[in-house]
Amino acid sequence: MKSAVVVFPGINRERDMMLALETVTGSKPVSVWHTETELPKVDLVVVPGGFSYGDYLRCGAIAARSPIMQDIRAKALKGLKVLGVCNGFQIITEAGLLPGVLVRNKDLRFVCRQVKLKVENNQTFFTNRMQKGAIVSCPVAHGEGNYICDAETLKRLEAENRVVFRYAEGTNPNGALNDIAGIMNESGSVIGMMPHPENMIEPLHGRTDCRPLFESLLAA
Amino acid sequence: MTLAHDTKITPDLVKSHGLKPDEYERFVKLLGREPTITELGICSAMWNEHCSYKSSKKWLKTMPTKGARVIQGPGENAGVIDIGDGDAIVFKMESHNHPSFIEPYQGAATGVGGILRDVFTMGARPIAAMNALRFGEPAHPKTRHLVAGVVHGVGGYGNSFGVPTIGGEVNFHARYNGNILVNAMAVGLARADSIFYSKAKGVGLPVVYLGAKTGRDGIHGATMASAEFDDKAEEKRPTVQVGDPFTEKCLLEACLELMASGAVIAIQDMGAAGLTSSAVEMGAKGDLGIELDLDKVPCRETGMTAYEMMLSESQERMLMVLDPSREKEAEAIFHKWGLDFAIVGKTTDTLRFVIKHKGQVMADLPIKQMGDEAPEYDRPWVAPKLQPVLTNAPAPGDLKAAILKIVGSPDMCSRRWVWEQYDSLIGSNTAQIPGGDAGVVRIRGKKAIAVSTDVTPRYVEADPFEGGKQAVAECWRNLTATGADPIAITDNLNFGNPERPEIMGQFVHAIKGLSEACNVLAFPIVSGNVSLYNETNGQGILPTPAIGGIGLIPDVDLMATIAFKNADDVILQVGGHGTHLGQSIYLREVLGKEEGAPPPVDLALEKTNGDFVRGLIRAGHVSAVHDVSDGGLGLAVIEMAMASGLGASLVLLTHEQLFGEDQARYVITASPAQAAAITAAAAKAGVALEQVGTVTAEPTLKIASGPSISVADLRIAHEGWFPAYMSGEL
Amino acid sequence: MKAKIKVTLKTGVLDPQGKAIEGALGHLGFDGVGEVRQGKYFEVELAETDHAKAKEQVKAMCEKLIANTVIENYDIELA
Amino acid sequence: MKAKIKVTLKTGVLDPQGKAIEGALGHLGFDGVGEVRQGKYFEVELAETDHAKAKEQVKAMCEKLIANTVIENYDIELA
């Protein structure tokens, strides 16, 4: 499985993501700088977490308009798998790859803690090794993870089974609509999520709940 | 123009620059003429307390700074220690007290930014951050706003920059009402053979300005206020430094990339007194002159004078001496990261610090004298008045109420509200998040380091010498409690006005105490910071020598944590029963008194007991470990229970035994079978050890025939105070 | 020329910051405070001297970057 | 009555956000963009109907909460 991790100035969880990808899938991802205009040939592109451009203006807004995103958008429409985590989710959403917006956490504070995630859809490239309805521990670390969208979009997301992850058991850390923690596009080629599965894959992290997510990439 | 180059130097102007008449005289003699206004500004920046350590130097020199693992002690941007396998840890702590009181968010943010820069200037990638915070009493009208702003600022900068914040301290006390303390610590990882220093080498080499543009940020307030302004004075008033973590993150990546290329000869971050102190330090250390052409300095505001450029404290900037053959390469790296890169001067063999602006020489100063030969004082001091040992502290009328009160008190309650606002996980290496005895991050493989910041200001106030010892001992103990070998420390000495002999006496005694502890525990000081004049209306803060320590864990799989692990494990106390209630939390929170001598620190005992506990951890014989500090044995056990959800059944204990804050003690748990072996080993090692209870599956704290309190109720009290206070409910 | 741009949340879009300020104003004892909405404000220096062209340019900036038109409206004033 | 409040950074105070937007506009191909400064914008509904009193009230809100007067200026408009 070949993967690429896109790096924008201010992104800071690219190492975590690369480590997780390499540890679990066994192959080292390539790093792609934001000014490049074409992706290398890969099976998966990950837009990692961090504070691209300092989260200035709006989270992900400036990164979403950088050169590499055009190629990502074009290829995602043709089925290239794209995973956006945290700031990556914000970026691909700002870029129009996913509907809705991520706004300030309800209590206006950054939050870093473990939450429980319910796997709502296990038919995706990132969840196929999970049971539907499984509940896993996963950390979040964000100030603007409050997912909102209009009623029409929400209805569609739910009806089309495009909510991939939901915060379970009252652990919603940010006030997101319907406890949404992660969603996918219509074709399932693009997934965005706020939590950081890359920080829960080995015993050092206290638990290894999110390892199967990365293992799913091998099957897909 | 604000301060024209030909501004006449008056006694008032000298005074407003914080120079005493004799200091100014010394400066004039050094020059052999009247200084220019730019020169006066440079002198005031270099010779102020913050840069010159003129009141503290004499005493700092007495502290132990050497050890087998010390690569670089005090005197550089940060200390460097060897942790084996070619790895080095670079770390330091620094205060940003005053700016944080004025503008809590930006003050704290730029404090974090400054200390991170100190660490990566030396070629290290920051891998952990800590923050030691002291606020006024909760009821003070400013406190809530300051807590909110400071915590938001610490997180705002560290989270965006991308360093895990893995611990710290928060205290409240009326003595910080007008003077909060914001001490930030950063820890970086480098290769031991590629550490970068600030000492310039080679004549005629380019001096390069890197990072963000220069504005009028932080230009000395007093100076500006008394200078002759024109009608635009309002517009030019000194501005608060604003942090830009995004630029700093880019600066980090650019610096590390450039360092790896081999083009960097010397590098120095621009911290306090910006361009002035960075240039003078590089030159003075390298026995070289520096010539700067200010026309080349990237400015973000128009019409900046030489004076302003030299004194600006704009953040996220660096100064570097570069290998001239690598200039293009260096520039390309900086432009890739969207940063300014400008050759602003060169090194010379004249030992002069020469500043040119618009073709005119604005300053021409002897560089060594500005840097290394600032005035130094032996300030008068008097031995602190000590408090008598407290002899009677009555038992509580209602033990259950007393426990709940302590558990939910501002100083003892959970700091979750604080540390959940910090990204403690970034890097994927965090093995212990805040909430335990020390933060732990993996280096690689199984090797990890533990980090802790500690000081108990009320002890230092009551007895600066014992309190100084205690700060070091507690830090050592917290590291030990994770299974780490304590290696070295950084300090942040926060005190009042050193021109008052009682304050200077506190300072001197605290340093003696710290030093003694460092010596006995083989725990040298490799970097630090002094913050004096923390005083409002003649009332100083509690003396607060914060200690930040690093310990090495060879095998992180054997790291200990505070949470109980198994029901029926035996709870053992190492170090004997508590007896000492003077200056204790119990005394303050339950009996409403702050008096008596603090607990004495027997350093030899600290070492024996700590080494014993560390041995047990490394042998895998214990299931949980917690040091005994604030609140005594009782609070230690309760914290272990709350962290696990299991309960504890304790033997009959007096209130001294429950709440005494005697030092050199730990609580450990082990299976009944292990416990027997441990007891035997303790006897052999001459370590006091007794069973004080057992871990129970039922989540309740039971004290013999006394009260029983559910862990759920303890948690409600413990977790409740901070959120309730911050939301304004208290 | 200078463009002054106000970016406001569309009606119906949740505004946690505005809500928090509303609450805080109440706690501070300000009476009669109704809804509070928080938006953004920008000032952009432009080289363009032609009013109509400047307006076009700033409009394009707002559409492409400055506002997220999914949830925000913008309002341009030139001075 | 409705108060419209603009909060802007004082001259000389670093504006990292504005700078980042300035850079991004350049990358997006907008020519002739000079300095960009970002501020905040608030709309506050008021029960007060007296113009002068409302102005006083909003000024107090700005001083106490809405603006950080150490680094920000504010500008009130009543409608």
Ligand SMILES: Nc1ncnc2c1ncn2[C@@H]1O[C@H](COP(=O)(O)OP(=O)(O)O)[C@@H](O)[C@H]1O
């Ligand atoms: N400002 C802070 N930032 C991060 N963590 C903090 C902060 N203040 C306290 N903590 C964490 O809360 C826990 C309890 O703090 P403290 O009671 O000072 O510990 P100890 O007594 O072991 O030194 C520690 O893990 C500490 O790191």
Ligand SMILES: [Mg+2]
């Ligand atoms: Mg401890």
